[in-house]
Amino acid sequence: MEGVTNSVYREVVAELYPQWDYFACDFLRIPTTAPYPKKHLIKHFGKVHYDSDLRNKTIYQVLTSENAKTKETIIDLRDLGFKWIDLNLGCPSKTVVKNHGGSYLLKTPEVLNKILGEIREVYDGYFTVKIRVGFEDDSVFERNLKIFEKHGVNAITIHGRTREELYKGKANWDYLKQATEIVNIPIVGNGDIWTLNDVAACFSYTNNTSLMIARGALKRPWLATHYYQGIKENEEIRKEEIKKYLFKIYNVYSKYNYPKEKILRFMKGLIRYLFDDLTKAEVLKRTCLRSEKLENFLRIIETL
Ligand SMILES: Cc1cc2nc3c(=O)[nH]c(=O)nc-3n(C[C@H](O)[C@H](O)[C@H](O)COP(=O)(O)O)c2cc1C
Incomplete structure (x- = not known):
C-alpha cells in the first residue's frame, strides 16, 4: 500500500502478526527516460530488509506504461533475486492514468499484451497482476483475463470495481467468482474484506484461492492472526x-x-x-x- 507498507512497517507486522502469508511493497513507478539504477530498486524495497527472510515474503510491485523501461527494470529485479513480481493494473490516480499507467492499461489490450510479453520474455519467476474489473465499465473484463492467461500469469488479484467507481459502493465479488470460470488461474479476491465473517463469506462465495486485504488490514492488522487462532474481537x-x-x-x-x-x-x-x-x-x-x-x-x- 502506497505510503504505508514500507519495509520497516512490514517488519512490524511480520513480527507481531506472522500469520500473514505475504506482504507487498508499494508500487515502483517504472520511468520512461532511463531505468533506475539497481541501488534505487533496492532502496525502494527497503535496504535493511533486502537480505532478510522478509524478502521472500514480500511481493515487489511495479507500475508501468507503454514507453517505460519495463524490460530493463524487470531484468534488474530478476537479477537482484526478487522471486515474485506483481504488476499494478488497478491504480486509479489521476496522475497515473494521465500517464497511461495503472488502471488505464485495462482499456488498451494491445499495449497490455505488449507489456506482458516484454515481462515474460525476461522473467519466468512468479508473476502476478492486480486489476480492477475495467476502466469505464466491465466490458473488457473477460478479454483481459484471457490476455493474462496467454502470458502465463501465475495469479490475478481482482478488486471488484471499475476505475470510474474508485471506492464507491461495495466491491462486487461476483467478478471474483466469474473469473474462476473464465480462466484457469488462481484468483485472489480483493475489496471490502474487513472482518473474519467477510473472509469466510468471500472464500465461500467466490471459490477463490486466497485473499488480498488492504483497508481491512489497516483497520485490523491482526486479522490473519485472529483468523488462524479463532479469536473473536471485542x-x-x-x-x-x-x-x-x-x-x-x-x-x-x-x-x-x-x-x-x-x-x-x-x-x-x-x-x-x-x-x-x-x-x-x-x-x-x-x-x-x-x-x-x-x-x-x-x-x-x-x-x-
Ligand atoms: C492507503 C492505500 C494504498 C494503496 N496502495 C496500493 C498499491 O500501492 N498498489 C495496489 O495495487 N493497490 C493499492 N491500493 C488498493 C488496494 O490494494 C485495494 O485494491 C483496494 O483498497 C480495495 O481493497 P480493500 O477493500 O481491501 O481496501 C491501496 C489502497 C489503500 C487504501
Missing part, C-alpha cells in the same frame, strides 16, 4: 491490539532512528481506520490528530 481485545501495534511501530521505527516527528506523522496516517468501531472513535481520532508531540499521542494510546 472492544477490549481491539484496544489491546491497537496498543500493542502502535507501540511496536514506535519501538521498531525508533530502532532505525526515525525522527519522532516522522513517526508521529506516520502514526497519524495509520489511525484513519484503526479506531473505527470503538466507542468514542471520532473523539479519539480527533484528539490523536491534534497531538503535536509523539509523547502526547502515545500517552493517549496508553490509556485507551
